[in-house]
Amino acid sequence: MASITRNTFALALLCFLLIHQLEIYGMVEAEQIDCQKKCEYRCSKSWKQKMCLRACNTCCQRCNCVPDGPTASRDACSCYAKMTTHGGRLKCP
Structure with a gap:
């Protein structure tokens, strides 16, 4: 036994x-995070908020991670930091 x-x-x-x-x-x-809230805060100081929010939400949904704060380093989320556009530029704000 x-x-x-x-x-x-x-x-x-x-x-x-x-x-x-x-x-x-x-x-x-x-567990999925609230991308809408996280991205609103992330893009709050962006001069192109609509573009920032669109890119941030896409990145958040794919990576399930958004760096904390408008000026936080992308490196806080490795997937978020590595995602690029078709032109090779960083996609995530």
């Missing part, structure tokens, strides 16, 4: 570790 309990515990621990690793590599979908 003790070996069954030990095996069950070991299996549960391995499942937890697997799920954790999949989350790290983005293979398990995380």
Whole structure:
């Protein structure tokens, strides 16, 4: 009986570790953030707000991440920081 309990515990621990690793590599979908609010704040100081909001919302939906604040570094979200336009320019504000 003790070996069954030990095996069950070991299996549960391995499942937890697997799920954790999949989350790290983005293979398990995380909780969706409120892109509208995050992007409104991100673009609040932009001189082209409509364009900024459109690009930010696209990036947010694809990456599920937006850097905090209007002047925060893009590097806070690696996917957001790496996304480019067809012309090779950075897409996300």
